[in-house]
Amino acid sequence: MLVAIAGALPEPRRASLRTIRDPETGQEVDRGIVLFFAGPSSFTGEDVVEILLHGGRAVIASVLALLGRLGCRLAEPGEFARRAFDNGKIDLTEAEGIADLIDAETEAQHRQAVRQAGGELHRLYEGWRAELVTAMALTEASIDFSDEADVADDAMARAREMVVALTARIAAHLKDGRRGEILRDGFRVVLAGPPNVGKSSLLNALARRDAAIVSPEAGTTRDVIEVRLDLEGLPVIVSDTAGIRAAEGDVEREGIRRTLARGREADLVLWLMDARAPAWEVPEEFAGDVGRVMWVMNKGDLVDTECLAQAAAPHPGPLPVSLRFHGERQNVFVSALTGAGMAELVSRIAALTRERIAPDDAPVITQARHRVALEDCARCLQDNLAQDVRHAELAAEDLRRSANALGRITGRVDSEQVLDQIFLRFCIGK
Ligand SMILES: Nc1nc2c(ncn2[C@@H]2O[C@H](COP(=O)(O)OP(=O)(O)OP(=O)(O)O)[C@@H](O)[C@H]2O)c(=O)[nH]1
Numbered sequence: 504m505l506v507a508i509a510g511a512l513p514e515p516r517r518a519s520l521r522t523i524r525d526p527e528t529g530q531e532v533d534r535g536i537v538l539f540f541a542g543p544s545s546f547t548g549e550d551v552v553e554i555l556l557h558g559g560r561a562v563i564a565s566v567l568a569l570l571g572r573l574g575c576r577l578a579e580p581g582e583f584a585r586r587a588f589d590n591g592k593i594d595l596t597e598a599e600g601i602a603d604l605i606d607a608e609t610e611a612q613h614r615q616a617v618r619q620a621g622g623e624l625h626r627l628y629e630g631w632r633a634e635l636v637t638a639m640a641l642t643e644a645s646i647d648f649s650d651e652a653d654v655a656d657d658a659m660a661r662a663r664e665m666v667v668a669l670t671a672r673i674a675a676h677l678k679d680g681r682r683g684e685i686l687r688d689g690f691r692v693v694l695a696g697p698p699n700v701g702k703s704s705l706l707n708a709l710a711r712r713d714a715a716i717v718s719p720e721a722g723t724t725r726d727v728i729e730v731r732l733d734l735e736g737l738p739v740i741v742s743d744t745a746g747i748r749a750a751e752g753d754v755e756r757e758g759i760r761r762t763l764a765r766g767r768e769a770d771l772v773l774w775l776m777d778a779r780a781p782a783w784e785v786p787e788e789f790a791g792d793v794g795r796v797m798w799v800m801n802k803g804d805l806v807d808t809e810c811l812a813q814a815a816a817p818h819p820g821p822l823p824v825s826l827r828f829h830g831e832r833q834n835v836f837v838s839a840l841t842g843a844g845m846a847e848l849v850s851r852i853a854a855l856t857r858e859r860i861a862p863d864d865a866p867v868i869t870q871a872r873h874r875v876a877l878e879d880c881a882r883c884l885q886d887n888l889a890q891d892v893r894h895a896e897l898a899a900e901d902l903r904r905s906a907n908a909l910g911r912i913t914g915r916v917d918s919e920q921v922l923d924q925i926f927l928r929f930c931i932g933k
């Protein structure tokens with residue numbers, strides 16, 4: 504195909520300047536660089552040709568038309584990654600890492616995606632799977648040698664030892680505070696509080712644009728408005744919500760229901776108050792877990808410093824340790840109008856985010872799909888350890904199921920549905 508439009512195939516991995524011609528008319532279409540990657544050491548594992556053209560619309564349209572006449576078609580979204588996966592060049596976690604790399608919006612997300620695309624999770628989960636296969640072989644050996652009690656007992660004991668060690672490692676991996684998933688999806692901050700305290704104004708100040716409508720009327724915001732921010736290199740999703748009060752109509756009631764639902768799922772609730780008359784009381788939906796609440800006093804520009812000091816008087820009732828921030832209370836004064844205190848607020852949110860997704864050298868779970876499979880694997884290992892040693896067949900079956908659970912993460916054990924979901928995330932040409 505390439506030969507027809509650009510002459511002989513260049514040497515693999517060597518850039519070669521070529522004239523692209525219509526093979527029928529001999530007319531020159533463009534001049535560009537042609538690269539040839541010979542399979543199996545190309546990205547997809549197949550022979551791949553790349554043509555670098557001048558990016559003009561007419562040039563691209565002509566070359567695509569030429570290639571179309573020669574029997575080529577455009578790739579589907581994610582087709583290159585899918586072919587690389589089908590040819591065993593990458594596993595599913597690496598494919599997901601590539602998709603995350605393309606979607607990464609912040610430095611921290613970028614770093615995590617690079618590690619995953621580079622095969623960090625592949626090595627971890629395949630390593631564990633290989634250990635399970637060994638434990639399974641030992642368990643099966645104990646069946647084969649059941650008439651030689653010593654050998655059988657020894658094989659079973661070794662298998663058990665491996666399973667105990669692996670169970671502990673998987674449990675530690677699962678107990679990561681959802682660090683990887685929060686980093687990938689964003690740390691969720693919900694702005695909540697009574698009406699008119701300036702929640703929407705604060706959202707706009709954080710986003711540095713007019714994302715939400717602001718008005719002196721109480722009950723302005725009804726729907727949840729979400730803004731994705733990059734705070735000191737960390738992904739943070741801030742949601743503005745309807746002010747909480749005894750609602751005046753169905754629409755407002757629904758808005759408040761949504762506020763409370765968001766607040767329950769949030770990683771951090773910023774409870775906003777008017778500094779002139781702070782309403783400290785948070786709804787019981789958040790009160791159960793006050794470690795997630797930060798009290799923020801807005802409209803600081805409307806009160807004098809004496810009032811500020813008074814307003815800062817300790818919040819009544821016991822103060823849980825989780826509410827302290829570097830030994831201080833989580834109360835912050837801001838003015839969404841003048842911007843005073845905003846830098847302090849941003850740095851506190853960023854510090855809390857960093858605490859939750861503290862970068863660490865250990866690989867972390869990045870997708871709910873992985874967590875489900877790991878939990879399944881851990882359950883099968885528990886079953887294995889609970890088996891009576893006389894039931895070696897059942898113990899081996901538990902290990903087979905646990906190894907399959909890990910295989911589902913890397914795609915070794917695949918389901919078409921999961922594959923479609925993963926590769927559909929890609930854009931055309933990836
Ligand atoms: N002086 C002063 N006014 C503010 C400040 N923040 C907000 N406002 C004003 O307070 C009023 C209400 O602001 P909003 O941001 O709409 O308040 P809200 O909490 O989103 O209100 P609802 O959506 O109705 O719950 C508007 O008139 C704002 O201009 C501030 O820091 N200082």
Ligand SMILES: [Mg+2]
Nearest residue numbers: 702703723724
């Ligand atoms: Mg509002």
